[in-house]
Amino acid sequence: MITPRFPKNESARLKAVKSYQLLDTLPEEDFDNITNLVSNLIDVPISLITLLDAERNFLKSHYGIPFNEAPRDTSFCGHAILSENDLFEIKDARLDPRFENNPLVKEHNAIFYAGAPLINSDGFPLGTLCIFDSKPRVLSNKQKKSLVILAKQVVQLFELRKNNLELREVREELKFQNNNLKNFAGHVSHDMKMPLANMIVTTDILKKKYGDRLDDKALQYLTNLKRSSFSLSEYISNLLDHYESDKTDNTVDSFYLNHLLEDLVDLLQINTNCHINFPEDDVEIICNRVALEQILLNLIGNSLKYNDKEHTIIDISCTIKDEFYNFSVTDNGVGIPEDKLETVFNLFSTVGNLDRNGNKGHGIGLSTVKNLVKSLGGTIMVTSKIGESTTFSFTVVKPEVFD
Template structure:
């Protein structure tokens, strides 16, 4: 018996094998289907998908034998990965000096062998798709072609597993970063909102107590300080709502009707301008996260109120359902959204640039939170708008 030598690039080859995270893993149907098909096409009792580790020939799939690994130094596959041909064939191992006294031949009657090296994109042979028979034989061209095709599919499965592992790692990293952002948002809320409240109160006290001693510009600075504190406080609140939106999505579903919810929202908004809000013609009964839908509608109706330059604001709201979704449509006669901005408005921190009814600029958080909530509820949202004419938001929520 001749022990297969190590490839000259063995260190790099082993590193490539380990990248796939397939060593010492459980059987998988995708691989087992291939070995079963391979054995059937080639008319042999044994078919394997192997991966060569430093000392072990690991059998990722083993059709026709009960074990899932063997020593690398007696493996046929160790020789196969060194061969320059597309397929390594041993027609009768008993007549081959490399294998005639090999334990696999003497104890398990491994007489015939054919293996196709499984090479990754960098060209490293990771293992083989191979077959064994207990008698001498040959393969016809159709069987050889099928063996190559099936080996190609094994490599595709390897690559898919590798990509899935990489995506899983990216997802875990993103989840960790998102958690850090949530924790940061909580710290910001706790540590900054109280000082901001103190600044607002202090500016009012200064204006009342020392206002007569200040000139017009001094009083204007105090107003600016107060307004800036309010703006920053609203920004922090919006950021918190964005990162805590999952809590609203996962809240228990409730049964409620759309009219009652919208009436409560209108009361919460405390509208002090000339405004007509038309509720849905039919009072639809809903069963979903009430808190999440309330936050969505608060944001959308609030925007229709803020970004409107008409003497009379008109907001039309409609709602209907089928067996799969609840449908919502909210339209207004506001300032509208430029067409080149309509695809971006749901991205976090994206600002259209328009000032609201009170001359304030948005923070680019509200619509991003709306999108996140709707996606979490199994729905989608789209917008259509014409500048100076109005905007229509249409969204769905899974029923």
């Protein structure tokens, strides 16, 4: 018997084998289907998918035998991976000096062998797709071609499995980093709110206590400082709302929409010439009330802020179709440019319009709205005409859909 020698690039080859994370894994249907197919297609009792480890031949799939590994130094596959041909074939192992006194031949009657090396994209032979028979035989050209083609399919399955594992690792890493970012944003935002509140109060104290000693320019500086502090405080609040929007619980409430809208209008304390049209039918809604409140509060608030008309009109509708509540909020405001419609829900994406008070948006609110709509099982879209109107349409799935 001649022990198969190691390839010259054995260290790199072993690294490639281990990169697929297949060694010592359980049987998988995709691979077992191939060995089953090969055995029936070529009419042989044994068909294997093997991976050559440092000292053993691991059988990822083994049709016709009960064990899943064997010593590498007695393996036929150890010789097969050294072959420069697409197929390594031994018609009668009893007549080949490489397998004289080989226990596989003597004890397990492994007379015939054919193995197609599993070559990955980097050119490393990982193992084989191989067959055994207990009698001498010769494969037809069609059988040889089938075995080589199926070996390439095995490699494709290896690659697909490896890619899936890598994608899973990337996804887990992104999830981990995203959680870190959320925690960081939350801590920073909470830590900044108190100093900002102190700045706002301090500017009022300075104006009240020293206002008569300050000139107009100094007073304007204090006004600007207070306005900037409020703007930053609002930005931080919106950021916190965004990062907490995906934490919406599954609480389900039953309430009437118009009652909710009346509460929101009171909360907004609207001080502009505005008319808000509620739905004609006071629809009973069953969903997470807090989440829907936040969605409508943001959309109505935007309709108020980004409106250049003397008289603001906001139309709110709600209909029920199949398993969804269908909402829309339409205003007669400044509108959104067509080239911004696709990105308006992206975090930190802004249209560029200034609100009624001359402030620019932070690009957080609509991203938060999208997260909340998604948490309620729905989708959201926007249509707009510059200078005329904007309509946000969104759906909320009825709770029985989740049952």
